[in-house]
Amino acid sequence: xxxxxPVQMRSPVLTVRRVDAYYAVTxxxxxxxxxxxxxxxxxxxxxxxxxxMLSRRAFAIHDVKPDYGGTVEFLFAVRGKGTAWLAxxxxxxxxxxxxxxxxxxxxxxxxxNCVLVGGGAGxxxxxxxxxxxxxxxxxxxxxxxxxxxxxxxxxxxxxxxxETATFTTDDGSFGVRGRVTDAxxxxxxDAPSDVVYACGPMPMLREVTALAARYDxxxxxxxxxxxxxxxxxxxxxxxxxxxxxxxxxxxxSCVDGPVFRGERVRxxxxxxxxxxxLGAPGWKARGDxxxxxxxxx
Amino acid sequence: MxxxxxxxxxxVELANPILTAAGCAGAGRxxxxxxxxxxxxxxxxxxVMLDPRAGLPAPRMAETPSGLLSATGLxxxxxxxxxxRDLPWLLARGGRAVVSIAGGSPAEYAELARRLSDAPGVTxxxxxxxxxxxxxxxxxxxxxxxxxxxxxxxVRSHTRSDIPVFAKLxxxxxxxxxxxxxxxxxxxxxLSMINTVRGMAIDTTTxxxxxxxxxxxxxxxxxxxxxxxCVYEVHAALPDVPIIGMGGVRTGTDALExxxxxxxxxxxxxxxxHDPSACVRILREFEEELEERGVRRAxxxxxxxxxxxxxxxxx
Ligand SMILES: Cc1cc2nc3c(=O)[nH]c(=O)nc-3n(C[C@H](O)[C@H](O)[C@H](O)COP(=O)(O)OP(=O)(O)OC[C@H]3O[C@@H](n4cnc5c(N)ncnc54)[C@H](O)[C@@H]3O)c2cc1C
Ligand SMILES: Cc1cc2nc3c(=O)[nH]c(=O)nc-3n(C[C@H](O)[C@H](O)[C@H](O)COP(=O)(O)O)c2cc1C
Ligand code: FES
Numbered sequence: 001x002x003x004x005x006p007v008q009m010r011s012p013v014l015t016v017r018r019v020d021a022y023y024a025v026t027x028x029x030x031x032x033x034x035x036x037x038x039x040x041x042x043x044x045x046x047x048x049x050x051x052x053m054l055s056r057r058a059f060a061i062h063d064v065k066p067d068y069g070g071t072v073e074f075l076f077a078v079r080g081k082g083t084a085w086l087a088x089x090x091x092x093x094x095x096x097x098x099x100x101x102x103x104x105x106x107x108x109x110x111x112x113n114c115v116l117v118g119g120g121a122g123x124x125x126x127x128x129x130x131x132x133x134x135x136x137x138x139x140x141x142x143x144x145x146x147x148x149x150x151x152x153x154x155x156x157x158x159x160x161x162x163e164t165a166t167f168t169t170d171d172g173s174f175g176v177r178g179r180v181t182d183a184x185x186x187x188x189x190d191a192p193s194d195v196v197y198a199c200g201p202m203p204m205l206r207e208v209t210a211l212a213a214r215y216d217x218x219x220x221x222x223x224x225x226x227x228x229x230x231x232x233x234x235x236x237x238x239x240x241x242x243x244x245x246x247x248x249x250x251x252x253s254c255v256d257g258p259v260f261r262g263e264r265v266r267x268x269x270x271x272x273x274x275x276x277x278l279g280a281p282g283w284k285a286r287g288d289x290x291x292x293x294x295x296x297x
Numbered sequence: 298m299x300x301x302x303x304x305x306x307x308x309v310e311l312a313n314p315i316l317t318a319a320g321c322a323g324a325g326r327x328x329x330x331x332x333x334x335x336x337x338x339x340x341x342x343x344x345v346m347l348d349p350r351a352g353l354p355a356p357r358m359a360e361t362p363s364g365l366l367s368a369t370g371l372x373x374x375x376x377x378x379x380x381x382r383d384l385p386w387l388l389a390r391g392g393r394a395v396v397s398i399a400g401g402s403p404a405e406y407a408e409l410a411r412r413l414s415d416a417p418g419v420t421x422x423x424x425x426x427x428x429x430x431x432x433x434x435x436x437x438x439x440x441x442x443x444x445x446x447x448x449x450x451x452v453r454s455h456t457r458s459d460i461p462v463f464a465k466l467x468x469x470x471x472x473x474x475x476x477x478x479x480x481x482x483x484x485x486x487x488l489s490m491i492n493t494v495r496g497m498a499i500d501t502t503t504x505x506x507x508x509x510x511x512x513x514x515x516x517x518x519x520x521x522x523x524x525x526x527c528v529y530e531v532h533a534a535l536p537d538v539p540i541i542g543m544g545g546v547r548t549g550t551d552a553l554e555x556x557x558x559x560x561x562x563x564x565x566x567x568x569x570x571h572d573p574s575a576c577v578r579i580l581r582e583f584e585e586e587l588e589e590r591g592v593r594r595a596x597x598x599x600x601x602x603x604x605x606x607x608x609x610x611x612x
Binding site for chain 1: 331348349351352353356357358362363364365367369372373517569572
């Protein structure tokens with residue numbers, strides 16, 4: 001375990017590039033690069049030493065390279081003041097980064113067929129996953145969606161690593177007009193798929209999970225819930241998740257996730273405490289073995 | 298010569314005055330990935346209750362200027378799991394355990410105190426009084442000094458005599474000194490302050506409160522002056538009662554400020570979310586602050602801001 005512990009580093013920025021609607025930041029972070037497994041993320045402090053912004057910003061790791069002892073790349077779209085600050089970083093600036101964080105994508109043992117579904121910036125963690133799967137002899141099919149052409153993520157890379165790559169945009173400016181979930185059934189029909197991996201907004205993940213269930217294919221989703229620490233101490237990032245024992249717990253997506261088995265996430269109850277969740281109001285201890293009935297994590 | 302950082306909280310001596318704040322460090326396990334948990338004065342655990350608690354729905358947190366607005370609702374596994382899993386883990390790593398407890402009635406607090414007294418290794422108990430009183434329409438115990446005193450008394454009566462009991466106070470009360478005195482008269486061995494400050498933020502996009510609970514608690518550097526004032530006033534009124542000070546501590550200088558105001562130890566909360574190594578960094582900075590000033594014993598500075606000019610501690 002200890003080898004996989006996250007580290008905190010002050011990492012020099014190597015490059016900041018514009019890629020369509022996104023910024024791609026590469027930092028020198030050997031400890032993070034060497035520990036990284038697909039699906040994990042970093043938590044970045046924004047605003048400098050005396051920042052008034054106290055929560056860290058979470059970004060999926062998009063790529064790691066061995067250069068300079070190990071580099072890490074993440075991509076983001078400017079949303080609020082934290083990402084606006086990040087977009088202004090220049091090479092040699094230092095970033096306070098913690099990572100790699102979270103539970104990675106579980107990998108199939110055999111060379112099976114995998115469909116990777118991503119929405120907008122949420123597609124980032126699928127790229128290192130695709131490379132890993134290909135190295136294991138898996139077939140990879142991509143379905144990537146976004147609001148418009150400039151928000152479709154790394155289309156060229158997707159085409160290069162995948163057997164097929166299907167693109168959707170809400171406005172039809174690139175690929176098929178519509179949503180990834182409109183295109184996914186066809187992809188699942190065309191190739192006999194063994195596993196679906198998905199990341200993006202909650203509603204998309206819910207639909208992908210429902211579709212995969214219809215085709216009886218296991219699905220791994222990476223959820224994007226608001227975070228403040230990324231390290232498991234603040235209890236901000238909870239989602240209702242059903243455990244092996246059938247009990248729903250408010251799981252921390254930063255340490256128990258962000259990757260969960262799709263059918264275990266209670267998408268319809270996200271943003272609520274389901275009445276039957278462990279410790280919900282009115283919930284009563286049932287005399288179960290307390291350790292197995294424990295809170296997630 | 299490096300300064301003597303030891304501090305005394307009632308009959309307990311800690312190696313140094315830097316602690317974690319309740320609810321901001323779990324029971325130490327997550328932070329142990331970043332530093333040796335045995336190096337800080339103590340780990341104050343997330344408030345533990347009798348039964349498991351799911352907490353409040355998301356969104357639970359909103360960022361405010363130099364602070365956080367949160368409403369997490371004390372999500373936790375309950376005392377049974379805490380005693381079987383979390384406490385032994387912390388003790389095995391050499392950590393000092395200050396266990397924070399919360400309940401809905403004096404009887405629940407008493408039961409928690411009893412269970413903790415039976416478990417080996419508890420250094421102190423901190424009584425989180427910012428918890429809804431089930432017998433009083435969910436008003437917090439801190440809203441009524443008599444109710445707070447009943448809880449403190451119940452805890453003290455059911456706690457092993459060698460384990461100090463600290464009462465944790467909220468700043469959102471009409472008369473903090475009255476509340477503090479009531480707790481001490483109910484035999485609290487010390488006081489922790491402050492808990493979060495009531496606040497609200499509204500998301501102007503959704504036009505709804507930014508946290509699902511509506512009103513939440515503000516923490517972080519934004520509330521530090523409020524916290525320092527609370528510690529200063531209570532120390533002035535009760536100079537012999539040890540205080541654990543907290544509220545927005547970010548640097549060693551901030552920790553020093555709390556000592557000068559009258560705190561014997563300082564807890565770090567929200568800043569841990571920003572910097573998981575904050576406690577050991579602040580400890581190092583605090584030590585440097587003392588060295589720079591030629592102060593030999595940290596304990597000499599406790600309450601120094603109350604002394605008349607020219608009566609500062611010997612160097
Ligand atoms: C596991 C994970 C991986 C992510 N990967 C990427 C990525 O690769 N590329 C990318 O562009 N974005 C990613 N995000 C979303 C990214 O974290 C937010 O866009 C970013 O935090 C917004 O910060 P801000 O200061 O610009 O926005 P603000 O709205 O000012 O942020 C305010 C607060 O809300 C939190 N917050 C706001 N939106 C989100 C969100 N969607 N998810 C989590 N916290 C949020 C921020 O951390 C901050 O605490 C990821 C989120 C998670 C949880
Ligand atoms: C997310 C969060 C959870 C908290 N949980 C608890 C708790 O369980 N018990 C408690 O007594 N105080 C709790 N607090 C209050 C802190 O212990 C502390 O008193 C307060 O946040 C002020 O310190 P800070 O500004 O350093 O965070 C919590 C605060 C936050 C932000
Ligand atoms: S983001 Fe803090 S616990 Fe998950």
